[in-house]
Amino acid sequence: MHALFTLLVPLFLACASAPEPAAPDAPSAPAKAEPMADRVTVSSPRARAMPPGTPNSGAFMTFHNAGPGPATLVGASAEVSATVELHTHVEEDGMMKMRAIPQIELPAGQDVVLAPGGLHVMFIGLKGALEVGQNIPLTLSFADGTSQQVDVPVQEIRGHGGGHGKHKGKGKGKGKGHGHGQH
Numbered sequence: 001m002h003a004l005f006t007l008l009v010p011l012f013l014a015c016a017s018a019p020e021p022a023a024p025d026a027p028s029a030p031a032k033a034e035p036m037a038d039r040v041t042v043s044s045p046r047a048r049a050m051p052p053g054t055p056n057s058g059a060f061m062t063f064h065n066a067g068p069g070p071a072t073l074v075g076a077s078a079e080v081s082a083t084v085e086l087h088t089h090v091e092e093d094g095m096m097k098m099r100a101i102p103q104i105e106l107p108a109g110q111d112v113v114l115a116p117g118g119l120h121v122m123f124i125g126l127k128g129a130l131e132v133g134q135n136i137p138l139t140l141s142f143a144d145g146t147s148q149q150v151d152v153p154v155q156e157i158r159g160h161g162g163g164h165g166k167h168k169g170k171g172k173g174k175g176k177g178h179g180h181g182q183h
């Protein structure tokens with residue numbers, strides 16, 4: 001019953017909502033009026049410290065969408081790198097590989113965690129080193145055109161953001177998270 005209903009609603013809205021954008025008592029109006037950026041709070045932002053000459057790095061954080069509507073993160077931008085992408089990891093042939101993705105869905109009332117080895121914000125083409133203590137102003141863009149800026153502190157981040165190729169078979173063991181060419 002519920003599944004059928006959710007299937008039908010988008011079809012109905014697609015037909016019915018377009019001609020009357022200003023219907024005063026449309027039930028969905030309050031949810032739609034609230035900017036996505038205002039529904040979403042960001043906690044524990046951090047970016048991975050990188051020595052000079054490293055091409056890329058990653059940033060992690062937790063999103064909470066307080067609702068009532070959904071929110072969709074569609075991009076991010078920062079001055080520290082030439083481009084900023086949204087990435088995830090997928091397993092392919094037994095190895096975790098990064099993939100750029102167009103958006104990250106943030107369902108109402110839920111947390112979405114960006115963490116090493118999973119979803120992350122990727123800084124591609126770093127203009128310089130990312131040093132511990134530095135703060136990266138990061139602008140998050142949402143599907144409704146709203147945006148939110150967060151200060152992302154640079155930290156020493158270990159753990160498995162790995163699997164990015166450069167590392168395997170080097171034998172030196174722990175590695176401490178340095179030398180991850182890609183992350």
Ligand SMILES: [Cu+2]
Nearest residue numbers: 058087098122
């Ligand atoms: Cu990545």
